Every structure is written in structure tokens, then in C-alpha cells.
Amino acid sequence: MSTSTTVEPKERVYETIEDVKGDGTPCSAIREELKFCIRNTDCVKELRITPKECLKNKHPSVPEKCHRLAYLFFECKRSVLDTRTRFRGRKGYTDEYNSK
Numbered sequence: 001m002s003t004s005t006t007v008e009p010k011e012r013v014y015e016t017i018e019d020v021k022g023d024g025t026p027c028s029a030i031r032e033e034l035k036f037c038i039r040n041t042d043c044v045k046e047l048r049i050t051p052k053e054c055l056k057n058k059h060p061s062v063p064e065k066c067h068r069l070a071y072l073f074f075e076c077k078r079s080v081l082d083t084r085t086r087f088r089g090r091k092g093y094t095d096e097y098n099s100k
Contacts, residue, residue, distance in 0.1 A: 026090060027076035034073050037066040 042061035043054035
């Protein structure tokens with residue numbers, strides 16, 4: 001009797017440069033990383049709880065990385081509306097995510 005186990009990828013693998021850029025909308029790369037992160041948690045996969053509820057309730061199966069990505073996505077979307085970003089630039093990976 002053989003049992004097969006599947007190994008889930010821990011990090012997202014990009015195959016082309018278009019995958020890294022996303023669809024071209026502001027914050028799309030962060031959005032894709034957040035989707036990938038939260039969809040691979042037990043909270044979403046096994047318990048069938050919505051990703052929003054998993055993040056909101058701080059479910060134990062959701063890693064800290066997903067919470068940081070959610071905050072980074074929020075900051076990025078907020079910076080799109082902020083007129084000061086014309087001078088400072090949009091917040092993204094280079095600001096908060098890499099420093100933590």
C-alpha cells in the first residue's frame with residue numbers, strides 16, 4: 001500500500017517577467033503574492049473559511065507573512081489615492097516588506 005504525499009510550494013515561482021509585473025494595475029504584484037499566500041493556508045483549503053475572515057480573525061494557520069502582505073497591500077492601495085505619492089512614489093515591496 002503506497003501513500004502519495006504532495007508537497008505544496010512555500011514560495012511562488014515566477015516563470016516569466018510578465019508574471020512578476022502582474023496585470024499592470026497598481027499593487028497587482030502584491031495582490032498576487034497575498035492571494036497565493038492566503039490560498040495555501042489550512043484555514044482556506046481545509047476549513048473553507050473565506051480569506052478575508054482568516055486574515056481578520058488571525059487564524060493560527062495563517063503565517064505572519066500573509067498578515068504583512070495584507071498590510072503592505074493596504075498601504076499600497078492607500079498610496080494610490082494619496083496625492084503626495086507624486087513626489088514620494090507609491091509604496092510597495094521596497095518600503096515595508098523588505099525591511100521586516
